[in-house]
Amino acid sequence: xxxxxxxxxxVLGGLLVxxxxxxxPAEQGEARLRVAVPQQIDSLNPFLGYxxxxxxxxxxxxxxxxTYSPEDFSATPELxxxxxxxxxxxxxxxxxxDGVRWTDGQPVTARDAAYTYDRMMRDPAAATANGNFVENxxxxxxxxxxxxxxxxxxxxxxxxxxxxxxxxxxxxxGIPDVAGFANDRMPVVGSGPFVLTEYEPEQYATLRANRxxxxxxxxxxxxxxxxxxxxxxxxxxxxxxxxxxxxRLTPAQFDALAGERDIAQxxxxxRRFFEMLINPGAADxxxxxxxxxxxxxxxxxxRRAIDHAVDKEALVERVLNGYGQVGGGYLPPIFDDxxxxxxxPREFDLAxxxxxxxxxxxxxxxxxxxxxxxxxxxxxxxxxxxxxxADAQVGEFVKRWLADVGIRVRLEPVSDNQVNDRTTAGDxxxxxxxxxxxxxxxxxxxxQTCASRPTPEGGGTxxxxxxxxxxxDSYAKQLGEFDPAKRIELVQQAQARFYxxxxxxxxxxxxxxxxxxxxxxxxxxxxxxxxxxxxxxQGYWGYYGARPTAAATTSRAADDRTTLLVLAGVxxxxxxxxxxxxxxxxxxxxxxx
Amino acid sequence: MADLTVEAGDQAARGRAGGGWPGYLARKLGGGLVSVxxxxxxxxxxxxxxxxxxxxxxxxxxxxxxxxxxxxxQRLGLDQPLWKQFVDxxxxxxxxxxxxxxxxxxxxAELIGERFGPTVLLVGTATVLAVALGLWMGTxxxxxxxxxxxxxxxxxxxxxxxxPTFWLGLIVLMVFGVGVGPIPGLFPVGGMVSPDTPPVLISxxxxxxxxxxxxxxxxxxxIYAQYLMVMRSSLLEEMGADYLTTARxxxxxxxxxxxxxxxxxxxxxxVTLIFLHLGLVVGGAITVxxxxxxxxxxxxxxEALRVPDLPLLQGTFIVLAGSVIVMNVVADxxxxxxxxRVRAA
Numbered sequence: 001x002x003x004x005x006x007x008x009x010x011v012l013g014g015l016l017v018x019x020x021x022x023x024x025p026a027e028q029g030e031a032r033l034r035v036a037v038p039q040q041i042d043s044l045n046p047f048l049g050y051x052x053x054x055x056x057x058x059x060x061x062x063x064x065x066x067t068y069s070p071e072d073f074s075a076t077p078e079l080x081x082x083x084x085x086x087x088x089x090x091x092x093x094x095x096x097x098d099g100v101r102w103t104d105g106q107p108v109t110a111r112d113a114a115y116t117y118d119r120m121m122r123d124p125a126a127a128t129a130n131g132n133f134v135e136n137x138x139x140x141x142x143x144x145x146x147x148x149x150x151x152x153x154x155x156x157x158x159x160x161x162x163x164x165x166x167x168x169x170x171x172x173x174g175i176p177d178v179a180g181f182a183n184d185r186m187p188v189v190g191s192g193p194f195v196l197t198e199y200e201p202e203q204y205a206t207l208r209a210n211r212x213x214x215x216x217x218x219x220x221x222x223x224x225x226x227x228x229x230x231x232x233x234x235x236x237x238x239x240x241x242x243x244x245x246x247x248r249l250t251p252a253q254f255d256a257l258a259g260e261r262d263i264a265q266x267x268x269x270x271r272r273f274f275e276m277l278i279n280p281g282a283a284d285x286x287x288x289x290x291x292x293x294x295x296x297x298x299x300x301x302x303r304r305a306i307d308h309a310v311d312k313e314a315l316v317e318r319v320l321n322g323y324g325q326v327g328g329g330y331l332p333p334i335f336d337d338x339x340x341x342x343x344x345p346r347e348f349d350l351a352x353x354x355x356x357x358x359x360x361x362x363x364x365x366x367x368x369x370x371x372x373x374x375x376x377x378x379x380x381x382x383x384x385x386x387x388x389x390a391d392a393q394v395g396e397f398v399k400r401w402l403a404d405v406g407i408r409v410r411l412e413p414v415s416d417n418q419v420n421d422r423t424t425a426g427d428x429x430x431x432x433x434x435x436x437x438x439x440x441x442x443x444x445x446x447x448q449t450c451a452s453r454p455t456p457e458g459g460g461t462x463x464x465x466x467x468x469x470x471x472x473d474s475y476a477k478q479l480g481e482f483d484p485a486k487r488i489e490l491v492q493q494a495q496a497r498f499y500x501x502x503x504x505x506x507x508x509x510x511x512x513x514x515x516x517x518x519x520x521x522x523x524x525x526x527x528x529x530x531x532x533x534x535x536x537x538q539g540y541w542g543y544y545g546a547r548p549t550a551a552a553t554t555s556r557a558a559d560d561r562t563t564l565l566v567l568a569g570v571x572x573x574x575x576x577x578x579x580x581x582x583x584x585x586x587x588x589x590x591x592x593x
Numbered sequence: 594m595a596d597l598t599v600e601a602g603d604q605a606a607r608g609r610a611g612g613g614w615p616g617y618l619a620r621k622l623g624g625g626l627v628s629v630x631x632x633x634x635x636x637x638x639x640x641x642x643x644x645x646x647x648x649x650x651x652x653x654x655x656x657x658x659x660x661x662x663x664x665x666x667q668r669l670g671l672d673q674p675l676w677k678q679f680v681d682x683x684x685x686x687x688x689x690x691x692x693x694x695x696x697x698x699x700x701x702a703e704l705i706g707e708r709f710g711p712t713v714l715l716v717g718t719a720t721v722l723a724v725a726l727g728l729w730m731g732t733x734x735x736x737x738x739x740x741x742x743x744x745x746x747x748x749x750x751x752x753x754x755x756x757p758t759f760w761l762g763l764i765v766l767m768v769f770g771v772g773v774g775p776i777p778g779l780f781p782v783g784g785m786v787s788p789d790t791p792p793v794l795i796s797x798x799x800x801x802x803x804x805x806x807x808x809x810x811x812x813x814x815x816i817y818a819q820y821l822m823v824m825r826s827s828l829l830e831e832m833g834a835d836y837l838t839t840a841r842x843x844x845x846x847x848x849x850x851x852x853x854x855x856x857x858x859x860x861x862x863x864v865t866l867i868f869l870h871l872g873l874v875v876g877g878a879i880t881v882x883x884x885x886x887x888x889x890x891x892x893x894x895x896e897a898l899r900v901p902d903l904p905l906l907q908g909t910f911i912v913l914a915g916s917v918i919v920m921n922v923v924a925d926x927x928x929x930x931x932x933x934r935v936r937a938a
Contacts, residue, residue: 032789040696040896048698124664128698179668179698201697201707202888204788224788229886229895232763233783236771240778387899417901 031548032222036234046165061190062165070541073439075160089155114142115169125179130164161440249513251321262519268533269334282426291426303502308353327506370406383431386413464503523547692904701908712889719812727820735828750818762884783886828859868924872917
């Protein structure tokens, strides 16, 4: 702090001091990969940090039990080299890899893993970010250095997807208060392909390659995450060569980089799906109706008719500039195995939607707006994220299409947390929602179960308030199904039921748009291999595979030149000021009486 | 003169004047403290009115159990009745404890402390430059009012003043950060430091200075207009005054009449304005800090609003509002020093 203050104070004075030796040249043979990060790292403590930027960082520095393969997201050995399950599927025994070391030289053992999970089970603060992974754990033990035994309360098919960072016991057992621990003593002890060596909050994080990484050292020597709050600025920084990778680009930014020399574009499939919730009659976990959903939407025929009236292709073309896929099943196509396409999709057809609403008995009133059989007009509120421009566009399109089928829509753009609150309370008719799916489908599938409805006290994480016995049945079966092929079938069955009930319409799957400096780096491993992404992966593959070109390993002189130009400017200004002052002095001397 | 005769213990003098220095100081400081207290109270209730359950916001859709939510509520003290939370909050505030941020899991006071320096640097630099530019141009414009210089400088300043800051920031960033046509990109497009700067003090200082250029330039462009306009109008008011005629009659050269006699008098309202705005400008840095990823208070507030992170918002609110109050008091005190008429009153 003191030093920073000093720097701050000296800046203005420093402008006036010429100095020849300013920027030090990069060391020969060193290659630093700089990535522009649009989101903040909320905490370096792996038990607390949950922002995307933080979890990306943890994947690079802490081991996990298993990981997701870069080819197809299948569960792959990481710290655990093999595993077996008991006949009752309640006991899992993991064999821990030998010869893996923490960056301070200590061996990584089963005890570290047991300690980590145990702490998450016992210490509520340690459960902040990843507590859900251990919720179903009955006990964790490490009978020896290389054996980890986990007993679960009920069979759990997601045991190979425990995406929680494992921390070194010898460091963390001395921390009594997890919630108050910043974990910012550099270098942070980890065992992943990179070591965190430097961190300035809101500015940058620097990671050195871990030369002793068990898979072999990365090909780049340093990785740096640089904060850019404004993606427009990060695109400009990429153009200029101030950063090497820019991510989460908008379609317009992505298009603007097309054909640019030395910049390669990556159009990957996204993990996120966007849906329009159609409130089917929200209820809490006790089954009591809550919220203020329009009664007409409780009729599945109305929900299907609304879905018929939404032109998803137009949304992909107009809202996403074509960078996305038309929505259908619940899980995005990036997860090839589980993705499901409706065999008989509800095509965009306003005439058909009108016919279905007529047949269901929702007649048009004199104003052209349909009425429920009880005479209530079909006036729907459509809740949108005021912060998302895509939502505004979707809203306008849907409003127009639904007007054509006799449904009046009022757009309600509100703040993000109001969207969260009001969807949780069932206080909406239509709403834009969306989730990032994981390679294991359990997490998002669970959102549509009866169990995820809010408790009368307000817990729970509901999405569309589906609560359908047939859906719940498929969901429960897939969670206990350990045969991959059968599980896929059950997951697809659940999606088919979800589609049939139309409590939400999956609008589209947005592409993930990235770009990098091809003159400096190549070889980023995409995940999945087909149409994958290079940043924000489920694993460390992208940066681990990056290879520097000859240009990236030689020093750059641009900074020196800029600094010299700045200095020249400063000297000029200082000179001009000096002249003015001198003239002023002379003038007053003349005038003295 | 009057203030020098008033001693702290001189009851007679204090009673008589009522406007002596200590009394004046006490009144202004007392008023300031009351305002700070009201801001603290307002800060507490204002952010309780915001829609949204903080615990829900924190866990943002993660599949957490009801017990986990309850534990989180307890940890944050949200299970307590509102009056109890308020008492705890005031007690902590007196000790300088602004609570713990939800997003960063760190003390709010620490976070604000970290970001305060960069904001003061940015706002300070921009204000100094804007004041210098505004006063100089305002003086010129008034002295030769109606001239081409007057018309051009006033309209340019007003145009920049009314342009959206975010948009202007992006244009400046594109032109001077990336370069357009023959203009090379000279300055960094974001952040406050380049991580690869060698750990030599002078290099680090120069590095920060380079990063400072574009955000400061953007801020100056936006805010100098108000100084120009106030200086211009208050100088115009002085220009017909008799004392200037007297000064001219003494045979003083025109620019001396301006510099020695007119400008000092016209400066009075401008100085007050500068200090009043200094408090506001800290909050006004939000947009510029966001465009240039400048790690200051504005950016912190912006992030806190998006979550929303209640303790952090509360903390930045108190600090921002507090700085307005402090600057108000400073302006009041300064006005008294500068203007003998206030002293006499």
